[in-house]
Amino acid sequence: MLETYIPIFVVIAGGIVFGIVMVKLNEWLGPRRPTDEKLSTYESGMEPVRTARERFSVKFYMVAVLFILFDIEVVFLYPWAVAFKELGVAGYITMTVFIVILLIGLFYVWRKGALEWD
Amino acid sequence: MIVIRLEDLLYSAPLLVLTSSGLLALIAEAAGRDKPVISYYTSLIGVITSLILTFLNLGAGVPVFNNMILQGGYAAYCNLIFLSSALLSIVLSRSYLERMQYHRGEFYVLIVFATAGMMLMAAALDLTIVFLGIELMSICLYVLAGFMRKKELANEAALKYFLLGAFATGFLLYGIALIYGTSGTTNLVVISRSFAQLSGNSLFLIGCGMLIVAFSFKIAAVPFHMWAPDVYEGAPTTVTAFMSTGAKAAAFATFVAVFVRVFDIPGTALSSVLALIAAASMIVGNVTAIAQNNVKRMLAYSSIAHTGYMLSGIAAGNAEGEQGILFYLVAYTFMNIGAFGIVSWVEQQEDRKLKFDDYAGFSARQPAVAVLMSVFMFSLAGIPPFAGFFGKYYVFLAAVKADMTWLAIIGVMTSLVSVYYYLRLVVLMYFCEGESDVAAKVPLAAISAVTLAAVLVILLGIYPSLLVDMTKGFFKI
Amino acid sequence: MTLQSFLFYLLAVISVGSALLMVTRRNPVIAALYLILNFFALGGLYLTLHAQFIAFIQILVYAGAIMVLFLFVIMLLNLGDVKQLTERVSYKKIIAAGLSFALLMEMLYIFVYAPSDLPTSRFEQAATIGTVEYIGKQLYTTFLFPFEVASVLLLAAIVGAVILAKRRLN
Secondary structure, X not given: OHHHHHHHHHHHHHHHHHHXXXXXXXXXXXXXXXXXXXXXXXXXXXXXXOOOOOOOOHHHHHHHHHHHHHHHHHHXXXXXXXXXXXXXXXXXXXHXXXXXXXXXXHHHHHHOOOOOOO | OOOOOHHHHHHOHHXXXXXXXXXXXXXXXXXXXXXXXXXXXXXXXXXXXXXXXXXXXXXXXXXXXXXXXXEOOHHHHHHHXXXXXXXXXXXXXXXXXXXXOOOOHHHHHHHHHHHHHHHHHHHEOEHHHHHHHHHHHHXXXXXXXXXXXOOXXXXXXXXXXXXXXXXXXXXXXXXXXXXXXXXXXXXXXXXXXXXXXXXXXXXXXXXXXHHHHHHHHHHOOOOOOOHHHHHHHHOOHHHHHHHHHHHHHXXXXXXXXXXXXXXXXXXXXXXXXXXXXXXXXXXXXXXXHHXXXXXXXXXXXXXXXXXXXXXHHHHHOOHHHHHHHHHHHHHHHXXXXXXXXXXXXXXXXXXXXXXXXXXXXHHHHOHHHHHHHHHHHHHHHOOOOOHHHHHHHHHHHHHHHOOOXXXXXXXHHHHHHHHHHHHHHHHHHHHOOOOOXXXXXXXXXXXXXXXXXXXXXXXXXXXXXXXXXXXXXXXXX | OOHHHHHHHHHHHHHHHHHHHHHHOOOHHHHHHHXXXXXXXXXXXXXXXXXXXXXXXXXHHHHHHHHHHHHHHHXXXXXOOHHHHOOOOOHHHHXXXXXXXXXXXXXXXXXXXXXXXXXOOOHHHHHHHOOHHHHHHHHOOOOHHHHHHHHHHHHHHHHHHHHHHOOOOO
């Protein structure tokens, strides 16, 4: 069984190696003549002021939580789709009930404006 | 392939109706803006319908949905507790939330979903349902605790409850994993068949221990009680009423379902662990309650103490203990929700009028309400002829019969201590001068809810056999 | 050494190492990144145990979605001065260390003195029950009811998230 996953491991290993090699190559081969101007943070030509570690708005959190909740819905869809043929109509109804309940959630979120960037 | 039978749906009608009413209330809240009254009535109708259906379903318990849950019998009895707790909380909440300016439809939706979670907990025949029920209830309660989102104490309450609750869930899952690993199944009935063989397995026992930790957290037993006073104080008062009755009853219902009906604990190490937790809860709860000045905090510690009384019934593990807990849960639900209801009438915005002194001379202005409050206090103290007395009587009797006389003695001694702080409130109301009064005119619905609770407390105190006879057949699977 | 045991030791070293690095980092963002590495290593371990579906979910949900949330929360809390987080040794820490040690001893006891209590390997079965198809069939027949309950649970969580975290309600 594990043998079938070898290509995936190869891709992951390749990705890691490629990333490290590129960064290191750049470090070794590239010329390095730093000035104050070059080392400053790039802000589209503006003078950087204050710390970059600003506190994020709770709006991002809202989006992340909703993303997770609907992501878990997708996780349930995956095994259902694989076993779809064997589950037949009963399986279809089952999933419809599940989706409808979560659609109510989506409707609620939408009406409350939680999807808007206020 | 037929996976759901029609009778599954019929037997679980109370649960399905309740959940659907929650869904409808949510749709109503989303569709029509600023009309929380629609959600209020939808959820109220749902709870009442479910209550009626539960009454029709009180016969023998039937396993449904592929042996996932048990409907009728034990589950129906527990459902009555949860649904009455939800009903009284919903009725009391409306005027309270309007006064506090937090009246929103989602409140009722969350109460209904939490109640559905409680019903699952009591009905569970499978550990996955135990987990899902506890989570459904807890997630709703975390949000309800922080419902007044601009209040600092409410935020603290929600955060504390959530963090510690998540930790307890971790214990629960770890315990379930160990039990599944050693027994090869999550089905409680199958596990119970091989319990004798499994009880020698140390991994299985560790799994059971983890379940005890998780359940002890949910029922607020010492030493897992730290969250209770802060959460009970910070949450909206009617939510505290709901948490301390419905949620506690639900946690006890699963505790009993798993450890009494399924596992055969008397004589095992688990039984003495439970006895120790019970004794610690009674002592810590009652002694700390004396020092409180805030009525909500006092009731929180009193709730810990009552957890201890009820746990001694589980520790005893005999028929008296089981019936005693089931009776106690009903009595406790009505007396506690009544007491919190009256606290919510006196309370004013920004947590004012929650101190003991704010009840001085209460009887002069509100003689009827003072009588109701005294009934609840006497019953909580366990003074006959109120329901609280018989609850204690049954569980202490059970402890004596199970050769745990020391536990019963601790129970009686700490009950005597508790009389001090309960009657302190009564003395303040009747024998002290003061300006105390309810914050605003209390609507008729709320008055009738609390009166109903008081009537039941007295009725069950006079005829405890009304309930006790019902619970006799619940402990055979 | 077979491929099986080689992968096990490799992934075990990565997961324990990344877990240690995670709890010892001072910068919470770096700690979170080590946690991602840990999740990946765990995903690999699940795969070696033939739990293919769990392995996918581990990477899809944990390393993906949950970590996004973690990072947002770290940035939301904005723990500017990390020094404030370091506690001095208090009695709580000593008690916590003692309890952890007791737990470790219990675990060791079982492995050393009561290995018969450990669940017997169901490795052959695992190859069939770990597939997505098998889980799909079980989840939508035997465990159908818990599955539907999960949808209500998710719905309650959605409502809760909006109530607590939405900036302006109405």
